[in-house]
Every structure is written in C-alpha cells, then in structure tokens.
Amino acid sequence: MDFNDTPEEAKFRKEAFEWLKANAPLKEGPKDGWRAASEEDGLKEVKVWQKKLHEAGWACMHWPKAFGGRESTPIERVIWGQEVSKFKVPGGYLEIGQGMAGPVMMMYATEEQKERYLPPLATGEEIWCQLFSEPAAGSDVAGIKTKAELDGDTWTINGQKVWTSGAHFSDYGILVTRSDPSAPKHKGLTFFFVDMKSPGIEVKPIKQISGGANFNEVYFTDVKIPDSQRLGAIGDGWKVSLTTLMNERLAVGDASGPDFEEAFSLARGQDLNGKLAIENDAVREKLADWYCQQSGLKYAKYRNISALSRGETPGPQSSITKIVSGNKLQEVANFGLDILDSAGIIRTDEAGAEQSMYQYGFYGAAGIRIAGGTDEILKNIISEQVLGMPQDMRADKGIPFNEIPSGNK
Amino acid sequence: MNFEFSADQMQLKDIARKFLEKEESVKRARTVLEGEESFDKDLWSQVTEMGFTATAIPEEYGGLGLGYLELCVIAEELGRSLAPTPFSSSVYLATEAILQGNDDTVKEAFLPGLAAGDKIGAFAHSESNTSPTETNISCSYKDGNLSGTKIAVVDGDIADFYVVSAKNGSSVGLYLVEGSASGIEVNQQPTLDPSRSHASVSFDNTPCSELKSDWSDVLNLLDRAAVLFAFEQLGGAEACMDMAKEYAMGRYAFGRSIASFQAIKHKLADMYIAVELARSNCYYGAWALSTDAPELPTAAATCRVSASQAYHECSKENIQTHGGMGFTWEFDCHLYYRRCRQLAANIGSQSIWKDKLISSLERANQI
Numbered sequence: 001m002d003f004n005d006t007p008e009e010a011k012f013r014k015e016a017f018e019w020l021k022a023n024a025p026l027k028e029g030p031k032d033g034w035r036a037a038s039e040e041d042g043l044k045e046v047k048v049w050q051k052k053l054h055e056a057g058w059a060c061m062h063w064p065k066a067f068g069g070r071e072s073t074p075i076e077r078v079i080w081g082q083e084v085s086k087f088k089v090p091g092g093y094l095e096i097g098q099g100m101a102g103p104v105m106m107m108y109a110t111e112e113q114k115e116r117y118l119p120p121l122a123t124g125e126e127i128w129c130q131l132f133s134e135p136a137a138g139s140d141v142a143g144i145k146t147k148a149e150l151d152g153d154t155w156t157i158n159g160q161k162v163w164t165s166g167a168h169f170s171d172y173g174i175l176v177t178r179s180d181p182s183a184p185k186h187k188g189l190t191f192f193f194v195d196m197k198s199p200g201i202e203v204k205p206i207k208q209i210s211g212g213a214n215f216n217e218v219y220f221t222d223v224k225i226p227d228s229q230r231l232g233a234i235g236d237g238w239k240v241s242l243t244t245l246m247n248e249r250l251a252v253g254d255a256s257g258p259d260f261e262e263a264f265s266l267a268r269g270q271d272l273n274g275k276l277a278i279e280n281d282a283v284r285e286k287l288a289d290w291y292c293q294q295s296g297l298k299y300a301k302y303r304n305i306s307a308l309s310r311g312e313t314p315g316p317q318s319s320i321t322k323i324v325s326g327n328k329l330q331e332v333a334n335f336g337l338d339i340l341d342s343a344g345i346i347r348t349d350e351a352g353a354e355q356s357m358y359q360y361g362f363y364g365a366a367g368i369r370i371a372g373g374t375d376e377i378l379k380n381i382i383s384e385q386v387l388g389m390p391q392d393m394r395a396d397k398g399i400p401f402n403e404i405p406s407g408n409k
Numbered sequence: 410m411n412f413e414f415s416a417d418q419m420q421l422k423d424i425a426r427k428f429l430e431k432e433e434s435v436k437r438a439r440t441v442l443e444g445e446e447s448f449d450k451d452l453w454s455q456v457t458e459m460g461f462t463a464t465a466i467p468e469e470y471g472g473l474g475l476g477y478l479e480l481c482v483i484a485e486e487l488g489r490s491l492a493p494t495p496f497s498s499s500v501y502l503a504t505e506a507i508l509q510g511n512d513d514t515v516k517e518a519f520l521p522g523l524a525a526g527d528k529i530g531a532f533a534h535s536e537s538n539t540s541p542t543e544t545n546i547s548c549s550y551k552d553g554n555l556s557g558t559k560i561a562v563v564d565g566d567i568a569d570f571y572v573v574s575a576k577n578g579s580s581v582g583l584y585l586v587e588g589s590a591s592g593i594e595v596n597q598q599p600t601l602d603p604s605r606s607h608a609s610v611s612f613d614n615t616p617c618s619e620l621k622s623d624w625s626d627v628l629n630l631l632d633r634a635a636v637l638f639a640f641e642q643l644g645g646a647e648a649c650m651d652m653a654k655e656y657a658m659g660r661y662a663f664g665r666s667i668a669s670f671q672a673i674k675h676k677l678a679d680m681y682i683a684v685e686l687a688r689s690n691c692y693y694g695a696w697a698l699s700t701d702a703p704e705l706p707t708a709a710a711t712c713r714v715s716a717s718q719a720y721h722e723c724s725k726e727n728i729q730t731h732g733g734m735g736f737t738w739e740f741d742c743h744l745y746y747r748r749c750r751q752l753a754a755n756i757g758s759q760s761i762w763k764d765k766l767i768s769s770l771e772r773a774n775q776i
Contacts (some may be wrong), residue, residue, distance in 0.1 A: 001478060001696045001699060001700075002410075002411050002696075002700075003410055003411075003412060003696075004410070005410065264770065264774075268771075278767070278771070281760075284763065284764055284767045285760065285763050287767055288714060288762075288763035288766045289763070291711065291766060291767075291770065292690060292711055292715045292718070292766075293686060295689075295690055295711050295715075296689045296690050296715055297686070297689070299689035299692055300685060300688075302410060302412040302692075303412055303692065305410045306410050306411055306413045307413070309410050317688075317689065320681070320685050320686070323682065324682060376675070379671075379674065379679070380671065380678075382677075383674035383675070383678045384674070387677055387678075387681060389654065389657070389668045389669070389674050390658075390666055392669055392670070
C-alpha cells in the first residue's frame with residue numbers, strides 16, 4: 001500500500017507539470033485560484049486557455065485524436081487533474097459541452113455531425129448547454145412536457161426548460177422532448193441537439209437565493225429542428241438521456257467552499273467566550289466529525305484512483321461524494337457564521353473577508369444539495385444501484401403520460 | 410497510486426471470512442453470551458492453528474512475519490463474525506506492547522506463546538468511570554512491584570499475563586505481570602456484551618517488569634491498537650448493513666417488500682455512506698500502521714472515530730429495520746448492538762478519540 005506513481009505515471013505527471021509550468025502561474029496557496037472580473041471576461045479567458053490546451057494536446061484527453069482528444073487512459077486524466085489544480089488557470093463554461101454533450105454526440109450523431117461538432121467542443125470555440133429539467137420535472141426528470149411534433153422532416157418544439165446553466169452564452173444545446181404524450185412516461189421521449197440561435201428560443205436568467213444568476217429558464221416557441229438533429233430513435237429519448245444523467249449524478253464532485261481546514265484555522269484564531277474557540281469541546285467535536293468526513297472522501301478517491309491505476313473499474317464508493325460534501329459544506333458554513341457571533345450576519349463581499357467565504361457557503365450548499373441529483377435521489381441511486389434494493393412502487397407506471405398528474409397538481 | 414490491499418491480502422481476507430462462516434462464529438458468540446464459558450476455546454484453537462495470532466509477529470519469535478495489512482484484513486473478518494475469542498486483547502494490545510518494547514528476553518519469553526495462541530495476554534488500563542490519563546492513573550509501580558486496581562479488563566479472567574499501565578513517580582508506563590504472580594485478585598464483571606469476558610484485576614505488591622516507561626508509549630500502543638479495532642468495527646458495521654438489507658428484501662408489509670420503501674432505502678443508504686467513509690479511513694489507518702508513518706496518531710484517531718460511528722449507525726438501524734423482531738433475544742441483531750458498544754468502550758470513548766484527533770492535528774500544524 002503506497003501513494004506512489006508507477007514509472008509511467010510519474011513520467012506522465014512530469015510531462016503535464018512541465019507543460020503547465022511553462023504556460024501558467026503556480027497557485028500561491030491552496031485557496032488561491034483563477035477568478036475573472038466578469039462572466040464575459042471569464043468566457044474569453046477560458047476560450048484562449050482551451051485553445052492553448054488543444055494545440056498542445058491536453059484538451060478532452062480521453063477523446064479520440066480525430067476529434068481533438070489525446071486518447072488518454074483514465075489514470076492519466078486523474079493525474080492531469082491533480083497537476084492542473086496546482087496552477088491558476090481559467091475553468092468552467094466548457095464542462096457541460098465536453099462532459100455531457102460530447103459523449104452523447106459521439107454515441108448517437110452521424111459521422112459528418114461528429115466531424116462538424118466535436119472538434120469545436122475540444123478547442124473551446126463552441127459552448128454547449130443541457131436542456132433537460134422543467135418546472136414540473138426536476139428529480140422526476142422523465143416527466144418533461146416540452147412538446148416535439150414532426151411534420152415531414154422537421155420538428156416543431158414548444159415548451160419550457162429550467163435550471164439551464166450557461167444557456168445565455170451557449171451555441172448549441174442537447175434537448176430532451178416529449179414526442180408522444182399518450183405513451184407511458186419513459187416511452188414517449190425524443191432527444192435532439194439544437195442551435196441556441198434558432199428563432200423562437202428565449203433565455204431568461206433565474207435569480208438565485210444568493211442574488212446571482214448562474215442558471216436560466218429557456219422558452220421554446222415554435223422552434224424548428226431538422227430531423228437530422230435527432231439523437232437516437234423516436235421514443236428512445238430516455239435511453240439517450242440516461243447516458244448523460246448517470247454521469248452527472250454520480251460524478252458531481254466535491255462541493256467547493258470552506259472545509260475542515262478553514263473551520264480549523266478559524267477556530268484557532270477566534271475568541272469564543274473568553275477563550276480560543278478551539279479550546280471549546282463542542283467545537284472540537286464538530287471539527288473531528290468534519291475531518292473524518294473529509295478524510296473518508298479523500299481516501300475513497302484514492303481507492304478509485306488505485307483501481308484506475310490498475311486498469312480496473314472503480315467501486316461505487318464515489319457515489320457518496322456529493323451527498324457527504326454538500327451536507328458538510330452547509331454545516332461548516334453555518335459554523336463559520338455562528339462563531340463570528342452577531343457579526344456573521346453582516347453581508348460582505350470584501351475579498352478575503354472571513355464572513356464572505358462562509359456566506360457563499362451558506363447560500364451555495366443549499367444549491368449543491370439539489371443540483372445534479374438531490375440528496376434524496378442520490379440515496380435512491382445508492383440503495384437501488386449499489387445495494388440492489390427494489391424501486392419504489394410507482395403510481396405512474398404504464399399509464400399514458402397525459403393522464404399522470406405532475407408538478408403542482 | 411496503490412491505495413488498496415494486494416491480491417494476496419484480499420485472498421487471506423477471503424480465507425478468514427470463509428473459515429469463520431464455516432465455523433459458525435456468530436452462533437458461537439451467542440453460545441458464549443448465553444453460557445458460562447468466557448470464550449470459545451475450540452474456535453480460539455482453530456484461529457491460532459490458522460496462524461492468525463502469529464500474523465504480525467516476526468519469524469525469529471515464532472511468528473509468520475507478515476505485516477499489519479494482513480492483520481487488518483483478519484481483524485475485519487473477526488469483527489464481521491463476532492468471533493468470541495480473546496484476539497483483540499491478546500494480539501492488538503498485549504502482543505503489540507511486547508513487540509514495541511525493547512527487552513529481547515521478554516520477547517523471547519512471550520512472543521512464541523502468543524504467536525501459537527498458548528499464551529493469552531490482556532491489557533489492564535481503565536480504573537474508574539473516567540478516561541485514564543497521565544495524571545489520574547493511580548495504579549503504581551515501585552521497586553519491581555505493582556499495586557492498584559484495574560476495571561473492565563477485557564479477557565482479564567482468562568489471561569496468562571497482563572500489560573498494565575501504572576505510574577512510576579511522575580511518569581506513567583507499561584508493566585508486564587504474569588498471571589501466576591502473587592497478590593493478584595481477579596473478579597469477573599458482568600457487562601453489556603457477555604460474548605466477551607471482562608474482569609476487575611487488583612494487584613497488591615505484585616512482582617512485575619517494566620515494558621515501557623513513558624506515557625507516550627501508552628498512547629502509541631493505543632494508536633496502534635485503534636487501527637486494528639477500527640477494522641473489527643468496520644467488519645461489524647458492514648455485517649449489520651448486510652443483515653438489514655437482507656431482512657428488508659424478504660419482509661413484506663402493506664403488500665410490498667419493505668425494501669421498496671424510501672424510508673428503508675434511505676436508511677440503508679445512510680449506512681452505506683457511514684461504512685464507506687469508515688472503510689476509506691481504515692485504509693488510511695492501515696497504511697499509517699504498516700509504514701510506521703508519522704501521521705499514525707491522526708490516522709488512528711480518524712479511523713477509530715469513523716468506524717465507531719459507522720458501527721453505531723449500522724447496529725442500531727439494523728435493529729430498527731428488523732422492527733419488533735430486531736428487539737428479540739432470538740434474532741442476532743442484539744449481538745452486534747452489544748459488540749458495537751463493547752468495541753467502542755474497549756480502548757476509550759468516542760469523545761476522547763475525537764479530542765485526540767484534533768490535538769494531533771494541532772500538533773501537526775505547529776511543526
């Protein structure tokens with residue numbers, strides 16, 4: 001048992017580090033990182049960086065070379081991720097396209113479409129979004145209602161999507177629709193990709209509890225999509241969606257925000273009732289719990305990496321990551337604000353202010369516990385797919401979709 | 410990265426598991442619980458014949474000279490099967506105390522017997538209902554003799570020798586006492602888990618020899634043992650999760666398998682989360698123990714806390730999942746519930762280990 005690289009891994013790590021060192025600044029501390037002045041600037045910087053990555057062969061590493069990838073092994077991707085995390089480099093904007101749209105296109109698009117759409121995903125020239133959730137279809141995502149009607153070889157789309165990250169700056173989107181409302185819920189869906197500049201698409205930002213707007217509502221009014229942009233057979237949309245949903249639900253990583261280290265360092269410097277907070281037994285007990293959770297996730301990840309390093313499929317232990325880290329973040333954030341006493345409530349955006357980090361965590365954790373699969377859906381997935389327990393009895397099974405009550409009725 | 414047990418170690422684990430299943434170790438735990446015997450002598454002799462007690466003892470002292478990773482996988486299986494033997498006292502504590510000592514004559518005198526299972530050792534540490542510390546231990550050593558009383562000594566009534574924490578002037582160290590020495594009084598103590606025997610042991614000017622002279626040696630012994638205890642706890646926790654799942658799958662209420670209710674599924678998912686966190690932390694502990702890493706105090710406390718939490722969660726919710734049947738004497742749920750408490754109490758409470766964890770992180774941060 002050790003934490004060492006194999007000789008091949010060490011060689012790859014060195015190559016990755018050296019390229020990064022020649023092209024990006026090292027972080028000055030663990031919490032140092034890239035931050036753009038605005039979303040617009042961020043997008044520009046990400047595109048420039050992605051182009052650089054692509055030219056040097058570090059883009060979409062596991063993709064075929066023909067589409068701009070490197071045909072890397074899973075362990076090489078992990079090592080790249082570890083090395084990249086040491087540097088201040090732009091990130092974000094591209095994950096949905098590269099991580100979710102790309103694989104679906106690779107599996108279901110025609111050869112011509114793959115040649116047209118995959119390389120610009122790898123180079124960062126084109127941004128994609130995912131149009132799945134609807135107001136009445138969140139956890140029950142197969143309950144979507146956005147209508148798709150075929151006339152000749154053109155589809156007409158009407159309806160509304162919600163929680164669409166990046167819709168306002170995306171070039172294309174992957175879209176799941178209901179093409180047959182009289183079929184049972186999972187049977188009447190059809191999957192497309194759509195040009196986000198198509199007439200009839202309207203994008204409206206959603207103001208979140210933090211005041212920010214990272215997501216959108218997307219309205220479709222008589223939007224035309226050629227049948228050639230259908231992915232998978234008519235009525236097979238659920239099967240196509242699953243290829244991306246499973247990735248999203250199980251792979252959403254660690255919640256970012258204050259963690260054990262921050263809470264520990266806060267407690268060591270903060271007065272609590274005339275003593276340092278770290279001397280308070282209730283504080284020590286909480287810190288110990290968070291340390292154990294953080295450490296458990298860290299070493300679960302190491303077990304995964306070890307399996308990848310051996311060329312094996314990792315066990316299902318990573319399915320606990322989001323649920324544990326999201327809840328931990330919410331508790332750590334609450335602790336950080338609580339320990340600042342009344343001052344914890346005073347809103348501040350001042351960079352580096354102690355409150356600020358915990359306040360972002362306070363808002364953010366509430367969202368993380370929902371995004372990409374709620375705690376409850378994740379527990380269903382763990383019990384059904386990891387432990388092999390049966391599905392809940394379903395009230396909507398075999399019933400035509402248009403006879404199933406949904407949403408708020 | 411190679412943060413996994415090797416194929417050989419996993420094979421050893423499988424052998425241990427199958428052997429303990431075949432010998433109906435859980436059933437034997439019930440027999441000890443209900444009977445007069447302090448432990449299952451037949452299972453113990455088979456466990457020693459398998460060489461499990463000799464695992465981490467060097468070959469020069471009659472051991473197998475394997476390592477702690479091998480001992481960890483065996484511990485997990487002993488925990489899973491509730492093995493009613495003095496393994497934890499004799500191997501994780503007494504053997505370790507002697508192995509960590511510097512006296513070669515003591516090693517030569519005791520280790521071959523411990524390896525073969527002919528000798529059983531026990532660790533006598535607690536004295537009252539407060540956690541033993543460097544300042545509150547009253548058992549004392551003077552001029553080669555030991556005096557004082559220890560309570561809740563696991564396997565204290567069957568031990569051939571004791572490793573005892575005692576003060577010598579202002580320092581607290583570890584002392585070795587032969588069970589046949591003069592001035593020893595042993596009284597069995599009834600406990601919440603009668604599948605493991607406990608006793609109070611009093612020493613009155615009892616001849617002894619010094620093993621280790623410093624409180625840090627006591628803490629080091631506890632840290633090393635904590636990793637092995639954590640693996641037993643992990644095995645027990647996982648057994649409870651598996652039992653709960655199996656029962657839920659086969660139990661029907663309201664016209665359906667109760668395993669299809671989200672209330673039960675989410676309970677099982679919570680158990681799985683606790684077990685996986687504990688398992689990953691146990692691997693961290695195993696790594697630190699097997700490599701003598703400076704992180705051992707942190708790793709030991711982390712896996713001890715995490716595994717104690719997982720066993721508590723799984724053993725109580727296993728009873729809950731079984732409903733009324735889980736509360737009966739007939740079902741095995743209570744055997745695990747008891748053992749969970751016994752293992753949690755054995756080398757110090759959850760609060761103490763949480764405090765140790767934060768203290769070790771404070772120390773690490775100062776360097």
